[in-house]
Amino acid sequence: MAIAQHKLGSGFGAHSTAGDVLTGHDMSGKNVLITGGYSGLGLEATRALARAGAHVIVPARRPGVASEALAGIPGTEVRELDLADPGSIRAFAETFLETGRTLDILIGNAGVMAYPDTLVGPGWEAHLAINHLGHYVLVNHLRPALLMPDARVVSVASSGHFLSDIRWDDPHFRHGYDHWLAYGQSKTANALFAVHLNTLGVRAFAVHPGSILTPLQRRIPHAQQIAQGWISSDGQHADGFKTPAQGAATAVWAATSPLLDSYGGAYCQDCDLAEPATTDDMLIGGVKPWALDPGSAARLWTLSAELTGLDTFSGRLPVDS
Numbered sequence: 001m002a003i004a005q006h007k008l009g010s011g012f013g014a015h016s017t018a019g020d021v022l023t024g025h026d027m028s029g030k031n032v033l034i035t036g037g038y039s040g041l042g043l044e045a046t047r048a049l050a051r052a053g054a055h056v057i058v059p060a061r062r063p064g065v066a067s068e069a070l071a072g073i074p075g076t077e078v079r080e081l082d083l084a085d086p087g088s089i090r091a092f093a094e095t096f097l098e099t100g101r102t103l104d105i106l107i108g109n110a111g112v113m114a115y116p117d118t119l120v121g122p123g124w125e126a127h128l129a130i131n132h133l134g135h136y137v138l139v140n141h142l143r144p145a146l147l148m149p150d151a152r153v154v155s156v157a158s159s160g161h162f163l164s165d166i167r168w169d170d171p172h173f174r175h176g177y178d179h180w181l182a183y184g185q186s187k188t189a190n191a192l193f194a195v196h197l198n199t200l201g202v203r204a205f206a207v208h209p210g211s212i213l214t215p216l217q218r219r220i221p222h223a224q225q226i227a228q229g230w231i232s233s234d235g236q237h238a239d240g241f242k243t244p245a246q247g248a249a250t251a252v253w254a255a256t257s258p259l260l261d262s263y264g265g266a267y268c269q270d271c272d273l274a275e276p277a278t279t280d281d282m283l284i285g286g287v288k289p290w291a292l293d294p295g296s297a298a299r300l301w302t303l304s305a306e307l308t309g310l311d312t313f314s315g316r317l318p319v320d321s
């Protein structure tokens with residue numbers, strides 16, 4: 001599974017939608033899990049994959065809201081899961097594994113941005129906990145369902161990774177909190193997670209979806225969004241932004257494209273492999289070297305195993321097993 005960061009010429013691009021990239025794909029009989037698959041980009045990915053015939057399992061922090069959002073989309077299933085709570089993730093995974101089903105695709109999409117300084121669980125910074133550690137725990141528990149040669153894991157990262165490498169000396173921001181740096185660190189972690197998971201035998205990719213107005217921005221005051229050029233004063237999205245269906249396309253492409261059959265661990269953008277970043281402009285994107293570094297990816301895996309007490313890939317099980 002080669003890691004390469006050069007365009008493959010997928011025939012799709014920034015304007016392609018999740019539906020476009022699935023044209024001609026029959027997903028019947030495929031089991032897909034999408035965290036947060038009931039809001040924003042996740043909802044569009046769920047919609048497109050279910051329309052193509054997949055059965056989509058949507059673990060949800062708010063199952064009632066999820067069921068309402070997915071009503072009318074056949075082939076979807078809502079289960080309770082809170083990525084901030086390892087016990088809830090384990091309970092979800094145990095119930096899922098008891099059904100004997102396998103997973104063809106897992107899209108780690110759920111995430112938070114611009115949280116106030118919050119520690120969850122045993123003292124984990126909230127972005128790192130929800131965006132990265134929650135998905136680390138989920139994939140570790142679901143390992144038996146992912147051990148098929150064609151299974152893929154897609155980790156929804158962001159060009160927000162430009163903002164911060166992993167803060168090895170202070171990952172939980174106990175010495176000065178900044179919500180953008182915290183988001184940035186967690187998105188670098190999403191990319192590194194794919195790099196290392198791929199070396200452990202589960203084909204994995206990270207993606208930057210683009211810039212899209214969704215409930216993700218709910219904690220950013222309207223005036224600040226205008227000042228940052230994200231929206232106009234009448235609430236319309238700025239040039240260079242995608243629609244949610246376009247924003248879901250790269251994750252769906254990474255999960256399904258036959259072009260990626262001999263690749264893994266790579267970072268994708270606009271329905272293709274991303275090029276190395278040549279600028280700090282997050283709208284242009286690309287991938288920074290620290291988000292692909294195999295040594296950092298292995299170190300983050302070790303840190304995640306230490307923090308969670310779990311690494312099923314090396315036989316380390318939860319302490320009370």
Ligand SMILES: NC(=O)c1ccc[n+]([C@@H]2O[C@H](COP(=O)([O-])OP(=O)(O)OC[C@H]3O[C@@H](n4cnc5c(N)ncnc54)[C@H](OP(=O)(O)O)[C@@H]3O)[C@@H](O)[C@H]2O)c1
Nearest residue numbers: 036039040041061082083084110111158211212214215216
């Ligand atoms: N939108 C963009 O411009 C953009 C750009 C780059 C990357 N991304 C990434 O794309 C992904 C999806 O974002 P989005 O824009 O679609 O945002 P969104 O509409 O806010 O969706 C995020 C989803 O994550 C779920 N979630 C939050 N906390 C959770 C928890 N503790 N446990 C389980 N689920 C939880 C949310 O559930 P609730 O609704 O119940 O809270 C929601 O379903 C995120 O990883 C984000 O970082 C987005």
